[in-house]
């Protein structure tokens with residue numbers, strides 16, 4: 713897939729490919745954020761196996777990336793890993809769409825890191841990869857994540873009933889999307905022009 717692997721940067725926020733060597737830093741982050749992430753984490757539906765180990769997750773995501781179906785990024789702030797952003801379920805043909813999922817360390821939440829990361833990756837998907845649509849699915853209860861897409865101007869496409877298995881049950885999600893024609897100036901440029909001036913990520 714052209715456009716992968718790639719490193720994307722704006723100010724102090726960098727997205728770079730997830731790698732096997734991230735295991736220790738990833739495990740530390742996940743352990744420090746267990747309670748923060750639990751409510752929003754995908755879980756295996758009843759009867760499925762346990763979530764994969766870190767090496768299995770990296771192997772699977774890298775295979776999907778080689779096949780053109782995923783972009784698995786680490787999010788760095790000032791050069792330190794603070795979270796993950798994955799474009800998953802990339803579909804080609806006449807759809808050309810991908811779904812963005814993300815989380816960030818609660819100790820750096822509220823600095824506009826994830827809106828910057830989502831804007832970077834959306835521009836990359838439209839301009840380098842050739843996707844036409846990017847979507848984000850969010851539980852209606854997840855106010856911080858709803859703010860991320862609201863601030864970036866993603867369009868509300870409505871409610872998907874029992875859409876994803878999250879935190880042990882099938883949960884409703886709201887879907888937000890952008891198509892390339894909606895951001896001719898680029899999403900990062902639009903976000904940087906609109907964001908509050910005191911934020912410095």
Ligand SMILES: CC(C)(COP(=O)(O)OP(=O)(O)OC[C@H]1O[C@@H](n2cnc3c(N)ncnc32)[C@H](O)[C@@H]1OP(=O)(O)O)[C@@H](O)C(=O)NCCC(=O)NCCS
Pocket residue numbers: 748749752814815816817818820821822823824825826827849850851854855856857859860
């Ligand atoms: C959703 C998430 C990625 C947002 O990332 P972020 O880099 O903090 O994004 P922002 O800085 O734009 O903050 C978004 C909103 O979070 C809220 N927020 C700010 N500081 C916060 C803090 N310390 N703790 C919790 N929420 C906070 C604010 O409502 C903010 O909106 P505002 O800009 O109008 O004030 C992050 O909250 C997170 O990782 N949450 C847990 C995992 C998750 O929900 N993943 C997404 C699943 S769809």
